[in-house]
Amino acid sequence: MKKSRVILVVIGLTVLLISACSKKQKFDRALWKDGDGLEFKYRDNMLDDLLQNHKIKGLTWKQVQDTLGRPQGTKGLSTYYDIDIKYDGYPPSYMKRLFIDFNQDSVAVNTRIYEKTNRKKKK
Template identity: 30%
Template sequence: MKNLMMIFCLCFLSACGNNQLDFEISKWNESVDGFYKFRELMTNDLMENHLKKGMTYQEFTDLIGEPENFANLKTNTIGYTLMEDYGWDIDPVETKILLIELTADSLVQDFKIQHWKK
């Protein structure tokens, strides 16, 4: 009985592990019906190890692809959808977007995640 309980505890703890993935451009751009399955899981690695302030526009678009067109972003800010959840609604109930702010010379000035929840 003790062994069974120990096995159960180990299985439970291993299931609670970190669900982060290393950044890979092929998975980053993989989309099914407009939803990106891997982006949210790769964001930490992308922001910590790949995106750098001072990168040129060309360098980061070579790294993560062309940005999406968001009409409501500030000037010199571009975005990449990380996650969009509709629940049972026709409109999104939660979104996460990677925002990249650029200087007037198109260099990366800052990047952050914008998280919105209804």
Template identity: 30%
Template sequence: MKKISKISYLIILFVLSNCGKTDVEFNKQQWNEKFDGFYENRENMVNDLFKNHLKKGMKYKKLTDLIGEPQNYGTQKSNTVVYLIMEDYGWNIDPVETKILIITLSKDSLVENYEIQHWKK
């Protein structure tokens, strides 16, 4: 009987450890899909986007062809573009967690740098 409970415990532990965020291959159509006002696929695609698609020196036109038009916020510098990755409101009307992709451009509109900015209340 002890063996069965240990095996059951290990199976439950394995299943729980595999829940949550999973990395998937970047796909422009899925990247831009919204459901109920939220981008549900972006957080799972951002690692592949960084590793295989987004490159320093990339032209702005190629960037927008790849991931679409940015959603700039008024608080960002003029040489940056912003893409919302995820926003969580919890049980509040104000966000409790936000992740955004910030891309810094040169004067020639080339990608200089990119990073994820993560804010959590």
């Protein structure tokens, strides 16, 4: 009986520690927009909630900008928001972006995550 209580306590503490260490947070429009143009420290923590619980597909270009702010760039019918970039030289060693694809009527039809790691080659 004692052994099972100890196991339950250990499991409970482990779950508590794991959940406390999680940096995930709910999407917050003000925090999403908070950044200096090079670093947006809250975006990566909010990305999962944004994509799972907030409807982006079907929004117009203006509605997306009202929600997420001005994008960092556009490529054709897609726009992107920087999520995380590690600048330790050029090109950056790590890049994560949220792309939103629009149709000809400026309605969002798709979201996708772009991630790239540039590992320096050993000489």
